[in-house]
Amino acid sequence: MSEETKSIALVASKGTLDQAYPPLILASTGAAMDMEAAIFFTFYGLDIIHKDKYKNLKVAPLANPAAPMPVPNIVGVLPGMTYAATWMMNDWMSKANVATIPKLIEQCQMAGVRMIGCQMTMDVMGVKRSDLIDGIELGGAAMFLDFAADSDINMFI
Amino acid sequence: MNVDNSIDCKGLACPEPILHTKMAINKMESGQILEVFTTDPGSINDMAAWSRRTKNPIVDKSEDGDVFRFLIQKA
Incomplete structure (x- = not known):
């Protein structure tokens, strides 16, 4: 990563509609501002990239x-x-x-936002790779921290 | 000023005007001018921030009623 390039690392840990917006908006906007962006989806945040759920996230x-x-x-x-x-x-x-959640996900993917599914919570919650939308990387805490350690902006949502 | 490309982001909410601006700029040549129309009041500060960060200067901006117009030169 060049000295000039900024980077944003987000953890998306919640699966409600209102909590799905901030990580997707910030990551897509970051990418549009020439930043490298990654979202780590963990626990209920996995619903945001779950094929059967992301179009129907709910409000509590x-x-x-x-x-x-x-x-x-x-x-x-x-x-x-x-x-x-x-x-x-x-x-x-x-x-x-x-924009809707599916639209924002599409915009994140078009902009090259890295989207990482947390393997450990997938195992805990019985989520398989085939349950997730296409283009998702899988990894754990170390993979995320490796990216986050070089990031200028880190947020847990 | 000659406009090389124009996009209409009227009615769109954050972050879409920025995302559309970025997509349009990506397809243009250095030095060319992009015209962007928005109505989101937040887009005034958002476009300024985007421009500073991506180093594509806003060479002109104006306001006509509820519509904001930006001219951006691709770096």
Whole structure:
């Protein structure tokens, strides 16, 4: 990596819709700013690159005072509340013309963002390589830290 | 000023104007001018930051109602 080139290393550890946006936005923008960018997907963050899940990430209506529907927690446990909160968030996003998660993933990949699936948490959660979208590297803590050690920006999301 | 390429990012939210600008600049020759239209108020500071970081200078910017126009010269 040249002296001039900046680098950004992100850990994506959460699988809710709202928490999927920051790593994808920052990595794609970093790449557009001529930075090297990598995202390490671990634990629930793996859902962001899971073939069957990434198009339908959800918002948690429970223990989330800032949820799209500010309802008491006792209401949040009712069936359908996760669906309702997710629907509202997607509606906000679409009205504000914000890119969808699949679109941002595509933009990350086009921009050359390295996307790394955490092998250990895949094993823990029974996620196979074939469950993930194409273009994902697999690795562990050492692989991520090797990249992060030379990075100018490191964030855990 | 001669414009070599123009992209319309009106209505798009962060980070799309930046991503589209970068994709357009990648396809251009050094010295050429890219025209970008946006409506995202955040794009004023975002475009300035992107320009500083990538060293593609903004040679002109203007505002017409809710629409911002940037002229960027490819480095």
